[in-house]
């Protein structure tokens with residue numbers, strides 16, 4: 022329990038966002054537990070998982086949050102992603118709609134959290150290449166445009182999963198270190214948690230994005 | 238919030254040795270996907286870190302062996318070898334200069350039969366863990382100081398509950414930093430996170446209801462709005478919320494766990510309650526975030542908790558000690574999301590499914606024309622066998638016999654759905670206004686239940702019975718109050734003369750009880766204005782005033798007596814014992830004796846009694862003028878963790894008190910609940926020589942009692958290297974050959990201790 026204060030240790034929160042059934046839960050379970058078929062997983066809770074990394078001597082504790090994916094829960098997104106350091110936006114390469122959904126998440130995250138959050142876009146299920154419906158060039162070009170890193174993954178075949186989380190972690194480290202260098206004493210944590218459920222009800226929680234899939 | 242074991246492996250001598258002198262192994266491990274096991278810091282003697290031990294600790298998973306070719310398999314977060322089973326405390330993946338390898342930090346070395354002190358996971362998940370933590374860190378003296386600070390805080394902030402949220406937060410925040418300073422003043426910064434957490438939790442327990450009551454007050458309106466939504470959706474079932482049926486089995490347990498959330502006053506305990514709740518649901522089932530959210534929604538709908546917003550605000554805004562995105566944070570966030578969802582439009586769209594006939598379907602769609610047509614056809618007689626036929630087929634045609642599966646008539650169903658036009662139409666056709674369904678509820682009940690004021694007025698105008706009671710004894714006024722429909726409560730008063738305002742249901746609750754309970758301040762005001770009786774007690778002997786949880790509802794009962802003491806004598810008793818134990822800790826002999834009902838004179842004397850333990854009437858009188866009205870604590874009473882006064886006297890070395898206790902019948906061999914330790918264990922652990930001497934003198938003292946880990950008092954004396962105590966124990970017959978549950982014997986511990994070694998020879 023000692024040494025948490027050594028300064029070289031970071032706690033990062035990473036959320037997974039994306040349409041239902043694109044493979045978010047599978048990606049997390051593959052990464053942390055190295056398991057694929059969730060039906061065979063016992064006594065593992067798939068919604069919150071931890072992973073410790075040590076990158077060139079810097080200790081990082083990743084807290085990976087899977088989010089509720091059903092459409093009716095869309096408006097609850099901000100409750101889950103606030104004060105995240107990184108987000109993995111997942112789509113299914115066989116499903117064009119799921120890619121549009123990623124775009125709408127990117128917009129929302131950039132609007133709410135600005136450049137504070139590191140984004141990774143994951144085109145999952147590359148083992149189903151023959152049914153591909155989202156072109157790789159388009160996806161990569163889009164990622165570059167919005168300042169995200171694009172990865173191709175397959176939770177099923179364990180392709181690209183570890184690399185994706187590693188690169189995301191490195192990026193989060195850079196962001197935090199840059200920030201620390203700029204304004205040393207400013208603490209990030211307090212600012213975001215505070216404006217959540219304030220009792221003088223002037224601040225309604227951010228409105229659910231309705232016209233978001235307009236494809237731009 | 239709770240800390241799992243963690244250490245920086247770069248400071249671990251075992252790991253350091255590998256990095257420094259065996260870089261080749263690291264490179265190889267990276268290529269071959271070997272796993273390096275590192276015993277946690279402090280459990281391996283630096284002299285023993287040889288190449289053999291290192292090879293013993295590198296696993297080759299593909300072969301199920303170590304590099305030293307001994308069998309070793311990984312199962313359920315454990316490493317199993319022929320001789321040992323070790324826990325994996327955590328796993329860390331290293332990425333260093335293009336190399337990638339995995340390290341398991343384990344609780345003790347593999348293949349070693351040496352006794353290492355058992356790894357006590359320093360978990361802090363409840364208030365009791367916090368208090369234990371203070372003791373184990375030798376900080377117990379600050380507990381009383383924190384108590385005093387809190388008491389004076391309560392005293393100085395009489396109108397705290399009416400401050401706004403921000404001020405409340407600021408005040409509590411500064412109280413917290415004062416408490417923290419008490420501890421940090423004379424200490425370095427090791428284990429800082431746990432200290433902060435323990436201080437904050439103990440502070441919250443001292444503030445007790447004072448803080449929760451204040452937050453209830455601030456959130457009163459929000460909670461009453463939320464309660465209204467919850468009450469009006471309470472009939473939703475698992476399938477309406479699309480919760481997979483696999484959860485059915487465990488949900489009752491989860492429900493009873495979560496129903497206890499208001500029994501706890503600290504954030505730590507409340508969060509632990511959430512964790513336990515979902516613990517019931519994790520079993521064998523993979524729980525996704527969608528599941529967690531939906532299950533929360535379902536549990537909230539089904540429970541009788543009246544202040545969810547208040548609980549949420551407390552959990553999210555009043556924790557100053559840590560904000561890590563850990564599991565408890567995730568559960569609290571899911572709770573927040575669930576509450577937000579219940580308040581959303583999306584939730585309002587979820588309706589219980591009515592399975593209905595075409596006739597009832599017209600009411601669902603509000604299609605009056607079609608309803609008329611169907612009724613005309615049925616009543617035209619043309620379709621009956623003959624005009625007066627009452628065979629089964631024909632009676633079904635008669636509109637008054639049209640009832641659905643719940644026994645509701647068309648009128649009742651229309652009232653439930655708030656179709657006022659249809660209600661009027663049916664009444665004009667002569668529908669029976671007071672017919673009741675299988676729950677004994679009339680159309681008026683349902684209008685009130687769902688808040689359809691227009692329907693209510695129509696029904697009352699058509700002489701609906703206003704004081705009709707359903708099978709639970711609820712009147713329409715009860716259900717309007719329970720579901721928070723102020724408009725209906727007002728309409729009932731306005732439209733009807735003989736309204737029975739103090740009628741009680743089968744739980745003995747009056748409408749006022751219900752309105753107070755769910756924080757419906759507006760309805761309380763209407764009821765009080767109309768002279769509702771404030772002196773009705775329900776089956777649990779509660780007045781409406783006793784159900785008030787915040788300033789706004791309490792205000793209606795200015796003359797009310799203070800709350801009757803809660804009827805859980807048990808926790809009251811534990812509180813008393815805690816006070817007694819504290820007195821022992823503080824070395825306050827007079828107070829201790831007072832609690833126990835002993836004479837304060839230090840040489841307790843029972844010469845005059847029939848026999849030492851006699852408590853015949855005559856002897857009781859001789860007994861130092863005990864006040865018969867005061868309930869004294871028995872000498873063998875224990876606190877919630879099983880600590881008796883004798884344990885405390887032993888632990889803190891109160892020898893004089895110990896003698897008094899033993900003389901008055903304290904049993905020397907009682908064990909604590911979790912650690913299974915006797916007073917003798919504690920005396921050895923805390924090196925209280927004179928206590929040990931006193932205890933072993935008792936004829937029936939078990940010198941070799943084994944605790945939870947299988948350790949005897951002698952073991953602890955050896956670990957502490959206390960020659961004096963070891964000697965006392967051995968001369969009193971302690972057995973040095975007892976094996977602990979890790980199958981090691983004390984003599985092995987002895988090997989590298991010097992002072993007391995020769996005693997064994």
Ligand SMILES: Nc1nc2c(ncn2[C@@H]2O[C@H](COP(=O)(O)OP(=O)(O)O)[C@@H](O)[C@H]2O)c(=O)[nH]1
Pocket residue numbers: 039040041042043044045046047048058090145146147148149174175176177178
């Ligand atoms: N072929 C293939 N199927 C996948 C892959 N990842 C996930 N799936 C499947 O997609 C379905 C949805 O996965 P899940 O992880 O529950 O998605 P979520 O709703 O985004 O959490 C499951 O049946 C998975 O077995 C993948 O990489 N390849």
Ligand SMILES: [Mg+2]
Pocket residue numbers: 045046087090525526
């Ligand atoms: Mg999922």
